[in-house]
Amino acid sequence: MTTTTQFKVLEQNHPRVDAYEKVTGRATYASDVYLPGMLACKLLPSTRNHARIVSIDTSAAAALPGVRCVITGTDFPDIRFGSGALRDRYVMPREVVNFVGEPVAAVAADDEATAQEAIDLIKVEYEDIPSVVNPLAAMGEGAASVHPDLESYEGYGFTLGHNVSTLLDADRGDVEQAFRDADVVVEDVYRSQGINQGFLEPMACVADVEPSGRLVIYASTQGPYQIRAGLAAVLEIPVSRIRVVPMELGGGFGAKLRLAFEAFPALLAMRTGRPVKLVNTREEVFTMNGPRLPVTNYIRSGVMNDGTIVAREAYTIFDVGAYLGAGPNSGIGHGIGAYRIPNFRLRSYGVYTNKIYVGSYRASGVADMTFAVESHMDHIAHQIGMDAYDLRLHNALREGDVSVSGAVVPSNGLIETLEAIKEKIDWPRQLEDGHGLGLALCEWRSGSGPSTAAISVNDDGTVSLLTGSTDISGSDTSLAAIAAEALGIPMGSVVVAKRDTDMAPYTGQSGGSRVVYSQGTAVQRAAEETVQKLIALAAERLGVPEDALGCEDGRVYVMDNEPQGLTFAQLAAASITSRGGPIIGTASLSSMPYTPVFAAQAAEVKVDRGTGQVKVLRYIQAQDVGVAINPMAVEGQLDGGVVQGIGRALTEDQQFDPDTGAVRNPSFASYLMPLAIDLPESEVVLIKVPAEDGPFGARAVAEPPGFGPPAAIANAVYDAVGVRVKQLPLSGERVLAALNGDYDDIPFDVEALRLAEGII
Amino acid sequence: MKQPLTLNINGESRLLLVEPFYSLLDCLRDDASLTGSKKGCDEGDCGACTVLMDGKPVTSCLVLAHSAHGSEITTIEGLADVDGLSPVQRAFVEHGGLQCGFCIPGLIMSATGFLQDNPDPTEEDVRFAIGGNLCRCTGYSRVIDAIMAAAAEMRASA
DSSP states (O other), rough: OOOOOOSSSTTOOOOOHHHHHHHTTOOBBBBOOOTTTTEEEEEEEEEEESSSEEEOOOOHHHSSTTTTEEEEGGOSSSSBBBBSSSBBBOOOOOEEEESTTTTTEEEEEHHHHHHHHHHHHHHEEEOOOOOOOOOOHSSTTSSSSSSSTTGTTTTOOOOOOTTTEEEEEEEOOOOOHHHHHHHHHEEEEEOBBBBOOOOOOOOEEEEETTTSOOEEEEEEOHHHHHHHHHHHHHEEEOGGGGGEEEEOOOOOOOTTOOOOOOOOHHHHHHHHSEEEEEEEOOHHHHSOOOOOOOEEEEEEEETTTTOOOOEEEEEEEEETSSSSSOOTTTTTGGGTTTTTTEEEEEEEEEEOOOOOOOOSSSSSTTHHHHHHHHHHHHHHHHHHHOOOHHHHHBOOOTTTOOOOOOOEEEEHHHHHHHHHHHHTTTTTOOTTTEEEEEEEEEEEEEEOOOOEEEEOOOOOOOEEEEEEEOOOOOOOHHHHHHHHHHHHHOOOGGEEOOOOTSOOOOOOSOTTOOOIIIIHHHEEEEEEEEHHHHHHHHHHTTTTOOOEEEEEEEEEEETTTTEEEEEEHHHHHHHHHHHHOOOHHHHHSSOOOOEEEEEEEEEEEEEOOTTTOEEEEEEEEEEEEESSSSHHHHHHHHHHHHHHHHHHHHHBBBOOOOOOOOOSOOOOTTTOOOOGGOOOOOOEEEEEEOOSSGGGGOOSSGGGGSSSHHHHHHHHHHHHOOOOOOOOOHHHHHHHHHHHTOOOOOOOHHHHHHHHTTOO | OOOEEEETTTEEEEEEEEEOOOOOIIIIIIOOOOTSOSSOSSSSSOOEEEEEEEEEEGGGGSGGGGGGGOOOEEEEGTBTTTTTTTTHHHHHHHTOOOSTTTTTHHHHHHHEEEEEEOOOOOOHHHHHTTTTTTOSSSSSHHHHHHHHHHHHHHHHOO
16 A cells, blocks of 8 residues: 655655765764863773772872863762663762773863873772672572662662562453463573664763853753753753753764763863863773663463464563663563564563663664564464464454554554565575575554644745754654645755754654654644644735635645735745744644554575574565655665664674673674675665554654564574574574584573562 | 874865874864764774875774874865765765764765775675775665765766
């Protein structure tokens, strides 16, 4: 099914509105900000993963010529903050460090070299406390407590389990009965690895203090308002005393949604009265800023002989590290995948350990869940002797089904995505030995949250578009296209305003597939209001009723007499001179209805039986995008997402020392992201079943592409060589071990968890 | 202590005062105010700092600034002239070969240097030519399309 609407702007390729700046090197990222008198900031990382800070001697550092200020945790107000309701961390530890790499002091000096020299002069005396690194061990009653006083923290609301930060659950139906009724029960445990977001621009920030005392933060961020709120909380100053200027964002993928290290240069700038710049080294990005941490998934299904899945139980253990740096549990609802399963019990534990805190990354947790669910689907298919495609088709969610959250599934293109990849990869097909095919089905929802847009008509007939959203993956261009389409003007007539938290209206973060869907809806509505105002003014000027007027090509005209009309330029000028101001349309919304996004993916791989190396020969994705606002940008998102997923499947592996929890591979030379030479050509199919909500029927795009590759590739490896690898990544070493029969199932004591909950 | 250093940057002879331990990248960014070259890792792994040194692509973070004394350096700022973008830059714009853009100066410099010596590359050649440039957003496919298109355009106008 394709859309029949004729668009003038949408569904056509548009170069990004920021393309010229980016290809000429003139786009300004936070690290490109150089201010007069600017100082450089460096940080001192903790060398212990759980220790009391007995003393910090900064005297030698402070005495070094060129050093302007040294701060430690006690220079900040005694206030905990958090990524959500639970406030479990200090911006800089006051008494206890919880992971190796945690910043315990910061220096501002005339230049980076001096700042680093000063850092090396700071002496910290630690007294070690028992620590725990493995999350499954951490849940045991005898394990060391990462946060002994957790229950006294503001926002703590979960009491089930030792070192458990959060426990989420979702239940439906009679799970036990459904398992008893099932013909076959299939049970698996999967484990996925730590993943770094891998953005190319290190965390960076410049803090300055205006003569009035207001703080100005030039930030690399997806959430300028969230940085403002975070800084206000940890510095104990009102948000109105802070202005955050989001600079060009050099990749974030979730890592830059919230307050990170901005408070350090901010306090140093307040203390010295001079601008202070902090740019993390790549090693600091790997060791100080939260990545995704390993996830263990227990999954069990009750299945009838005809392939109908009647019951699902899933227990997911998210390692959250030292602090709940991101919602750990967004995978919870994804334990049933894109399927109609009438009875389920889903549990998702966030477990503290003494390693770097967990961060967000492109639909945090869902890729881990998808690896488990979609590998498990193939396992079910093999157990009951059913084709893996047919099993997915048989159980796939249909319009009118009820999603995990209870929302009714609206019309969507899930089945079409499955059919598209089946045709494109020619499934099923016998391949030569060592070659195999694998499938994965991905599901997500379009992101919601506060969104506001304002459109002002300029007296040359163009419009200025103002939103608070940081550009992410070309969203400025997409928002401009939505405005242009709704106003009936060319893309080139929309100026996207540069903005900061002083002048742009409040908005949610740029992340979670919400900008184009939610902010785009606000833009569409603001444009519609603008058109209404243009028509109202034209009706008054032309002396005709409003319903006699049409609006097209930057002009309001009399429908019965098209030559009679007024251009946007004329109307804008008239409004400014006679109405006391420009024509401005605005719109706001707080949330959007449930709009699912589905994608089907297929991999063709070759496995080298001698080395275990897996090569991806083809990778096909079909995704229901609703309407392609800017097809070039949509395909770019799908290309990039799948490549991140291929990295997750094959090479990327953030490793932690089993004793200290320290990151063992803090560089791009040891954390292996895909390069151009590693990849097959991109093969993308856009399915377009317009969403019932969303701008012009568009759905969110960015998250699902990265979900499928680990399972699709693992399933293809099974098809190729008959071994099922249940741990990521599918490294040559791991696949070879499996080929040699040297592969252990992952231990998981599900009985203990059921028992703790009183289920058995 | 800072030492004098002469570089020809983007066709202009520059006399700079540069710390002896500075990399060419730090020198370009801090001392020559050319911030188009990006510091993604400072370890030679990501390629975002790639510039042309005497016509060859180098990762400028691994070149000691003073060892480049007297060299001709071309940075991303030196590609476009008053008539507009270079063919490689234009192709990246038209083919959507960029997203966040942080890796793009390095990719464009790698491609520019490569195409000077290899005007008629295969797609496989291009994949190897940018094999030292990490990009996390695009998945490379539109980057490769852009470089192939730029090569074709440069051949047509040669």
